[in-house]
Amino acid sequence: MSTASFLLIGPFTQVVTMADLPLTGPLLDEALPIEEQAGVLVQNGKIVRVDAFAYLLPEAEANGYAIQWIEEPMVLLPGLIDAHTHLCYAGSRAKDYALRIAGKSYLEIARSGGGILDTVRKTRKASQAELEQSLLQRCQRHLQEGVTTCEVKSGYGLNLEDELKMLRAIQNVSQQQPLELVPTCLAAHMVPPEFEDGATYLKHVLKVLLPQVKAEGLANRVDIFIEDTAFDEADALRYLKDAQELGFDITVHADQFSTGGTEVAAHVHAASADHLEASGEEEIHLMKKAGVVATVLPGASVGLGMHYAPARKMLDAGLCVAIATDWNPGSAPMGDLLLQSALLGAAQKLTMAETWAGITYRAAHALRLTDRGTLVTGQLADMIAFNTDDYREILYMQGKLKPSVVWKRGDLIKN
Numbered sequence: 001m002s003t004a005s006f007l008l009i010g011p012f013t014q015v016v017t018m019a020d021l022p023l024t025g026p027l028l029d030e031a032l033p034i035e036e037q038a039g040v041l042v043q044n045g046k047i048v049r050v051d052a053f054a055y056l057l058p059e060a061e062a063n064g065y066a067i068q069w070i071e072e073p074m075v076l077l078p079g080l081i082d083a084h085t086h087l088c089y090a091g092s093r094a095k096d097y098a099l100r101i102a103g104k105s106y107l108e109i110a111r112s113g114g115g116i117l118d119t120v121r122k123t124r125k126a127s128q129a130e131l132e133q134s135l136l137q138r139c140q141r142h143l144q145e146g147v148t149t150c151e152v153k154s155g156y157g158l159n160l161e162d163e164l165k166m167l168r169a170i171q172n173v174s175q176q177q178p179l180e181l182v183p184t185c186l187a188a189h190m191v192p193p194e195f196e197d198g199a200t201y202l203k204h205v206l207k208v209l210l211p212q213v214k215a216e217g218l219a220n221r222v223d224i225f226i227e228d229t230a231f232d233e234a235d236a237l238r239y240l241k242d243a244q245e246l247g248f249d250i251t252v253h254a255d256q257f258s259t260g261g262t263e264v265a266a267h268v269h270a271a272s273a274d275h276l277e278a279s280g281e282e283e284i285h286l287m288k289k290a291g292v293v294a295t296v297l298p299g300a301s302v303g304l305g306m307h308y309a310p311a312r313k314m315l316d317a318g319l320c321v322a323i324a325t326d327w328n329p330g331s332a333p334m335g336d337l338l339l340q341s342a343l344l345g346a347a348q349k350l351t352m353a354e355t356w357a358g359i360t361y362r363a364a365h366a367l368r369l370t371d372r373g374t375l376v377t378g379q380l381a382d383m384i385a386f387n388t389d390d391y392r393e394i395l396y397m398q399g400k401l402k403p404s405v406v407w408k409r410g411d412l413i414k415n
Contacts, residue, residue, distance in 0.1 A: 006065040007410060010039025011053035012076040013389040017375040018361050024320045027353035034391070040076070041065075042381045045409030050375055068412070070405075073389040077356065078375050079148025079382030079408065081363035082337050084251075084274045084295050086186075086328035087138045087152045088131055088166050091122030093330040097303070106304055106331065107257065110229045116156070116190045119329050123156035123166070131169040132176075138327070138335070139179040144414055146403040147337055148382040150179055151324070151367055153223060155186030159194065160209050163187045167218035178408040182367050184251065185213050188224035188231060188239060198231045202239040210246055221271075225253040226261035233260045240268045249368060255279045256300070266290035272322065272366040276309040277301060284310075284317045293366040295322040296358075298344035299332035311358075312348040322366040323358035339399025352395050381410035 015035040021027060039053035041060070049056070060067055096114045100106065109115050123131070135152075142150055152170050157163035167183055174181035187205045195201035213219050222243040226236045230253075240250050250268050254261025256275035262283040265273035272293040276283070277300075287294055296309035314321050323344060327335030334340070337359055345355040361373030372380045384403035386394050394401050406414040 005043050006048070006060070006063070007042045007068060008039055008056055008060040008065050009042065009068040009407070010056065010070055011037050012039065012070055012385065013037065013073045014391055015040065015050055015076045015375060016356065016391050017050055018078055018356065019374050019376045021353070021357060021361070023362060023365055025318045026315045027351055027357055029351050029353045032353045032356075040375065040381065040383065042410040045381055045411075047375060047377055047379050047381050049377060070385070072387060074385040074404070075388050075391045075394065076375070076383055076385045077391070078360040078373055079384050079406070080146045080337055080359045081149045081367070081373060082142065082147050082324050082327070082359075083151050083272070083322050083363040083366040084297060084324035084326055085150055085152055085335070086155065086326070087150065088135045088154065088170050089119050089123055089156050089329050090126035090131060090134065091119060091329060093118060093333070096330055097333070100304065107229055115229070115330060117193070119156045120158050120190070120192065124162045128165045128169050131166060132173050135169060135173045136177060139173060139177055139181070142335070143177070143179045143406060143408075144402070145336065145338060146384040146406060148179065148384070148406070148408050149182065149364070149367070149369070149372060151182040151184055153184045153186040154219075155189030155223070158187065158190060158192035160212070163209055164212060164216075164218070167213060171218055178411065178413050180408070182221070182369075183219040184221040184223050185210065185219040185248075186223040186225070188222075188236070190225065190230050199235045202231070202235055206239065206242050206246070210243060210248070214246060214248075220249055221251060222248040223251045223253060226264060227253070227257055233264050236261075237264050237267060240264065240270070244268060255283055259283055262286050262292070265292050271368050274324070275300065277307060279310060281313075284314055284319065288317055288319055293320045293322055293362070295324050295366050296344065297324055297326035297332065298340040299325045299327065299334055302334065302340065302343065303332045308344055308347055310348070311344060311350060315350070315354055320362050320365055321354070321358055322363040323355065324363065336399055338394075338402070342395045342398040345395060346398070352392060355395060381407055383407045
């Protein structure tokens with residue numbers, strides 16, 4: 001085997017590998033696995049070994065491996081994983097934001113013609129090329145800020161033509177740049193104006209749209225928004241069961257403003273239930289019993305000026321908690337995963353280990369990805385390095401300290 005494909009990267013002051021940590025429950029910072037003065041040996045986009053640089057360097061030199069020297073103090077972590085976004089959209093909802101901070105509620109704005117349906121109108125008018133261009137720009141920003149895998153939903157088309165347009169745009173952009181996109185069909189985001197009721201629309205999605213999505217390989221995941229202004233629990237449960245029969249994995253927008261969604265998510269053993277700001281002890285118990293990942297979205301809480309999901313209680317109850325941005329044009333336009341996670345951690349008293357787990361390997365678990373989120377042998381070499389000598393400085397700076405270097409599958413993306 002040619003030695004030219006081997007690459008040694010280092011030395012790093014600290015490598016926080018996230019290795020061998022549990023998927024569920026609380027984490028102490030003392031449990032974080034940290035390798036000091038370490039290097040990473042990479043081959044064909046995957047990690048071969050993480051070890052002391054003093055051990056790896058002679059091996060690399062003797063075998064003629066390529067060496068990528070890290071000249072400054074750096075802390076290395078797995079690439080961030082954003083497990084819930086709506087990055088593909090057209091237009092702005094700055095008007096909605098102005099109304100909200102002037103006192104109107106999210107649901108009041110939705111009922112008066114704003115909200116999601118406003119973005120639907122703008123996204124329908126946009127061409128696929130326009131959607132791809134704006135999505136590409138958001139991906140480039142996310143990648144610069146350390147996100148190497150990102151879930152992206154449709155849901156602003158709400159008809160066959162425009163939902164497919166969105167999913168094709170997501171697929172094309174994923175192939176055009178390094179940030180890996182995980183597509184989710186959220187055609188069940190709202191009832192579109194062309195339909196009188198949710199049940200009829202969901203039957204249409206199952207019969208007309210989802211078979212085409214499956215045929216084109218555009219998404220393997222289906223989502224639904226269960227809420228007063230979207231879909232009720234009974235219709236959602238029937239829809240999700242039928243989507244599972246078609247071969248789709250399930251995730252659910254649940255308990256953002258009212259409860260009920262987590263019960264549906266638990267019933268179908270969804271990969272994750274997302275939002276959860278309204279969740280209480282009963283909902284937490286249902287998710288734990290069904291093995292559903294709790295994905296909390298601090299960006300929506302910041303954007304809407306409302307309380308955070310009870311992440312501390314969820315962890316203490318033994319849940320797997322992932323943290324995602326919910327980056328969208330309405331309730332969560334900021335899209336800064338590191339900043340939002342730091343704010344959530346401060347408000348909910350999460351340890352740094354719990355916060356890092358929520359945006360690395362536990363977020364990977366929410367997406368049912370097993371090949372990323374930790375820096376161990378066999379995992380993808382998705383890595384981010386920060387210009388500091390102490391990993392605690394990163395969250396301490398609450399999003400102002402961004403990664404200086406980013407690698408995707410071992411390729412240097414940002415330097």
